[in-house]
Amino acid sequence: MAATTTAVPAGLRAGQLPRYSPVGLLGLSLAVTGALFLLFLLAGMTAAYNVTGAIFFGLVLWVVVVYIASFIVEGSRRAKDRLVTALVCTAFGIALLPLISLLVTVVTSGLARFDVAYFSESMRNVTDAGGGAIHAIVGTLEITLMATVISVPIGLLAAIYLVEYGRGVIARAITFLVDVMTGIPSIVAGLFAFSLFELLTNNPGYRAGFGGSVALSLLMIPIVVRSSEEMLKLVPNELREASYALGVPRWLTVMKIVLPTALAGIVTGVMLAIARVIGETAPLLLVAGFTDSMNYNLFDQRMMTLPVFVYTQLTQPGTHVNDFFNRAWTGALVLILIVLLLNVIARVVARFFAPKLSR
Amino acid sequence: MTATATPATVRAPRRLGDSVFSGAALVGGLLILVALAAVAIFLVVQSLPAFGVKASDLNNGFSSFWAYVVPLVFGTVWAALLALIVAVPFSIGIALFISHYAPRRIARGLGAIIDLLAAVPSVVYGAWGIFVFSPFVQPFYTFLTHVLGWFPPFSGPVSPTGRTILTVAIVLAVMITPIITALSREIFLQTPRLNEEAALALGATRWEMIRMTVLPFGRAGIVSAAMLGLGRALGETLAVAMVLSPSVIISPFLVRSENPTTIAANIALNFPESFGVNVNVLIATGLILFVITFVVNAASRAVVGRRAAGKGI
Numbered sequence: 076m077a078a079t080t081t082a083v084p085a086g087l088r089a090g091q092l093p094r095y096s097p098v099g100l101l102g103l104s105l106a107v108t109g110a111l112f113l114l115f116l117l118a119g120m121t122a123a124y125n126v127t128g129a130i131f132f133g134l135v136l137w138v139v140v141v142y143i144a145s146f147i148v149e150g151s152r153r154a155k156d157r158l159v160t161a162l163v164c165t166a167f168g169i170a171l172l173p174l175i176s177l178l179v180t181v182v183t184s185g186l187a188r189f190d191v192a193y194f195s196e197s198m199r200n201v202t203d204a205g206g207g208a209i210h211a212i213v214g215t216l217e218i219t220l221m222a223t224v225i226s227v228p229i230g231l232l233a234a235i236y237l238v239e240y241g242r243g244v245i246a247r248a249i250t251f252l253v254d255v256m257t258g259i260p261s262i263v264a265g266l267f268a269f270s271l272f273e274l275l276t277n278n279p280g281y282r283a284g285f286g287g288s289v290a291l292s293l294l295m296i297p298i299v300v301r302s303s304e305e306m307l308k309l310v311p312n313e314l315r316e317a318s319y320a321l322g323v324p325r326w327l328t329v330m331k332i333v334l335p336t337a338l339a340g341i342v343t344g345v346m347l348a349i350a351r352v353i354g355e356t357a358p359l360l361l362v363a364g365f366t367d368s369m370n371y372n373l374f375d376q377r378m379m380t381l382p383v384f385v386y387t388q389l390t391q392p393g394t395h396v397n398d399f400f401n402r403a404w405t406g407a408l409v410l411i412l413i414v415l416l417l418n419v420i421a422r423v424v425a426r427f428f429a430p431k432l433s434r
Numbered sequence: 435m436t437a438t439a440t441p442a443t444v445r446a447p448r449r450l451g452d453s454v455f456s457g458a459a460l461v462g463g464l465l466i467l468v469a470l471a472a473v474a475i476f477l478v479v480q481s482l483p484a485f486g487v488k489a490s491d492l493n494n495g496f497s498s499f500w501a502y503v504v505p506l507v508f509g510t511v512w513a514a515l516l517a518l519i520v521a522v523p524f525s526i527g528i529a530l531f532i533s534h535y536a537p538r539r540i541a542r543g544l545g546a547i548i549d550l551l552a553a554v555p556s557v558v559y560g561a562w563g564i565f566v567f568s569p570f571v572q573p574f575y576t577f578l579t580h581v582l583g584w585f586p587p588f589s590g591p592v593s594p595t596g597r598t599i600l601t602v603a604i605v606l607a608v609m610i611t612p613i614i615t616a617l618s619r620e621i622f623l624q625t626p627r628l629n630e631e632a633a634l635a636l637g638a639t640r641w642e643m644i645r646m647t648v649l650p651f652g653r654a655g656i657v658s659a660a661m662l663g664l665g666r667a668l669g670e671t672l673a674v675a676m677v678l679s680p681s682v683i684i685s686p687f688l689v690r691s692e693n694p695t696t697i698a699a700n701i702a703l704n705f706p707e708s709f710g711v712n713v714n715v716l717i718a719t720g721l722i723l724f725v726i727t728f729v730v731n732a733a734s735r736a737v738v739g740r741r742a743a744g745k746g747i
Contacts, residue, residue, distance in 0.1 A: 156639035163535055166527025173608045174551055177562045232462020240456050241463065249463045252470050258731035260669020262698045266720040270476040293469060326455030354555025357671035361705050382557045386672065389561055407558040414553045
């Protein structure tokens, strides 16, 4: 029988919206709400053009319009499918709004004081414009470095134990407690560091940078353990077995074979852990305190850090409120730049220094 | 062939390096146990004086420790739950978008963009909440009280600054969304390919396929991700401390000027100026926060553990 291609009669075929109708309707909805908000602006109801509002309501309108159009043309099942597609895309779009708004705010407000003085002066005897955050930047670097020095050996050793040696009750207990530790609220870590040093030094008003380092390392250790553990597990067992077969002792196998293979991944994990804790404010506010002066000594006196600097500039502005706010926004900008830089370096390390494993 | 004698078991010589190294690794692991035990012990020790504190020693005007703690616990749980209610639908939507809707080539990049939200320090969220977000949502709150004012939580008078518990909840939701999204995304991507293809082959639309295969498979994962997010929201400090003007009360109203505050924010605001037994009171509230987050996190792990043990599919 010859294959005859018979066109399905139009009456039997389900209706279908044109391929680009969702995109077209999106443009249409945004245009409508955009015009509406322009009208509000011209009518004097809003002081400035409300971009976020226009986009937000444009997306809401789009979801409704797509559903109705699809319901009329394609029926309820396809309409529901399109509705969910629109909702899911909208959810993603709405999640981007705070991110964009936040980055734009921080960059525009932060650039005002992004100058040389900001990175070379402290806040000592500054009550209006001028001044800078060098004391906070130095404090952040010292405290975070110390936290890294404390947590990387402990975290790495614990990860080695879990992957290479750990069996039975102790390993299970450590795994569970690392999970618990990941969930410790940062302020509780601060309270712990304060309690610890208050009892050790017998000084009810204890404040020093080192306490901050201890609090941060409490937050950092579980992240280091988790990431190092994952990386060590990725090292193929064949490498270990080849090493054992050549008579290499276990500890040398770990030191010379396993660790170098996983090194790039471990470094990446540590960088990401630093990026995670460098923005922590609450524990440092409690145990490192705040000050306007430079303090290089981790073990004595209060020490300013960048997040706490942002916090105090915002919450305790003097009479020249705007100068304080400007410094705070620049602090926020510097903080975000540091975190982004750490993330970028981490990804570069992961990408270029990863071992070439044949798959 | 002659029967060979079974060789005597050869024992590897016990090397000094091996014992030292495995010992060091064990110590590293045990230090974690010690650290957590120390956290618990120090918090308990420092909290003990607070539980029986006399009203005359409290500098906050409350009659007893518990009268002070109950509103704080309420505020903490209330703000975190509101944040969760906002964040979970969005997170599931975003996770689905990245795992099943976005073009494969850009999906990874989109995931990284959402992860950027987690990279912003909480103090920056606090500043943004005060200066950008609160003024932005205030007109919506006025609108909300006009339309939904008959429903008690939305009843007025509306806060003129917009710095209310609902604002805090939304900021918290933005902060926990990347966490819930990242975890749900991983789970959704693990859905067995054959199940999805079978659903599509039977004529299901994309949404029907997701409802029939992806969501049932990922249910436990979503629950555990949401609870991890809840744990994070419970402990979040600075965003709450900065956005809210605090008062230690129990209040179900979402958009008024008087709002309940959270344990963490209360500690951050009062700790620098406290002394004597009031420090112990704050540490005791911190201990209660620790216990709450511990329970939530442990429950979340239990959900995941059950799924791993059962492994239905």
